[in-house]
Amino acid sequence: MNGRQLIITAAHCVILSQDTSSYAVVAGEVQAAFFGMGQARNVAQIRIHTGFDMPANQNDIAILTTDRPFYINKYVSPIRLPRKNERVGSWGVVSGWGRISENGPSSRVLMKAKILVGPDAQCKRNLPRCFCAFYNDLRWN
Incomplete structure (x- = not known):
């Protein structure tokens, strides 16, 4: 949000x-x-x-x-979008009820994962039109 x-x-x-x-x-x-x-x-x-x-x-x-605004409270709050040139190596979080395996069912519980911010140049070179993040270190997989 x-x-x-x-x-x-x-x-x-x-x-x-x-x-x-x-x-x-x-x-x-x-x-x-x-x-x-x-x-x-x-x-x-x-x-x-x-x-x-x-x-x-x-x-x-x-x-x-x-159709109408959410009420902001301790359970509902907006996200902070990353800034341009976010600090490389800083952590972010992604969340959702997406599929828990390829072609598998959607999760019934909200899932989250920590991701690392990678270098802009490396992301643009490898994934120019995608969001780019790293799982556990800054090496390209």
């Missing part, structure tokens, strides 16, 4: 149906089917990167706008 109504997601998650009524956004919850402290919102608009290329897995980003 960036701001109170903008959701950043992968374009491949919404490309098959751009019907906004097909989606809902839940924030502040760690279990996919449980709404204890979470807030649910309908999706009002879907914007997919104009350069999205599914076969090449490039520009895989979309912005969802919710």
